[in-house]
Amino acid sequence: METLLDNTKFAKRLQKIMESHELSATSFAEKLSVGRATISHLMAGRNKPSLDFVMKVVDTFPNVELEWLLYGKKTTPKPPPPTLEKTIIEPQENSQKNLSNSLQKTSEEQTPKTAQKSIENIGAFSSSKSAVKRVIIFLEDGTFESYEM
Structure with a gap:
C-alpha cells in the first residue's frame, strides 16, 4: 500500500526547519505549542503528522511552504497581494x-x-x-x- 506522506522525508524537512531557525527539538515544540514527545515521535518516523500540526508549522514559520513540508516540492512564489498606492499628482497647466x-x-x-x-x-x-x-x-x-x- 502506497502512502501519501513519507514519514522519514517529512522528519528530514522538520530537521531542516529546526536547523535553519537554530532551534532544538524542545524549543521547536515550545514554539509550536506541542509536546516534546510529539516532535520525538515525528522525528523517529513512528507517527504521521496531524493536519493541526502541519498547519501550526506553516503558520508559525511563514517561509515554510505547505507543499514543500508535506511532499518536498517547491512551488512558485505567490505574488504579493495588491496594495493600495497613493495617488500620484502630476503637474498640469489646468487650474x-x-x-x-x-x-x-x-x-x-x-x-x-x-x-x-x-x-x-x-x-x-x-x-x-x-x-x-x-x-x-x-x-x-x-x-x-x-x-x-
Whole structure:
C-alpha cells in the first residue's frame, strides 16, 4: 500500500526547519505549542503528522511552504497581494478650478452626493501649486476609476 506522506522525508524537512531557525527539538515544540514527545515521535518516523500540526508549522514559520513540508516540492512564489498606492499628482497647466469642475460633472452621473463633497475638495490634497493631472479612486470591491484632467 502506497502512502501519501513519507514519514522519514517529512522528519528530514522538520530537521531542516529546526536547523535553519537554530532551534532544538524542545524549543521547536515550545514554539509550536506541542509536546516534546510529539516532535520525538515525528522525528523517529513512528507517527504521521496531524493536519493541526502541519498547519501550526506553516503558520508559525511563514517561509515554510505547505507543499514543500508535506511532499518536498517547491512551488512558485505567490505574488504579493495588491496594495493600495497613493495617488500620484502630476503637474498640469489646468487650474484647480477646472479640476473641480471636471470631477464634479463626471461624478454627478456616477457617484452619490456624499462622494461629490470629497471630490470637490481634492485640491486640498495637492501640496504643490501645480494643477492636478490625474485622480485615481480605489473602490472597496478592488476596482478603481481614473480621471484625467
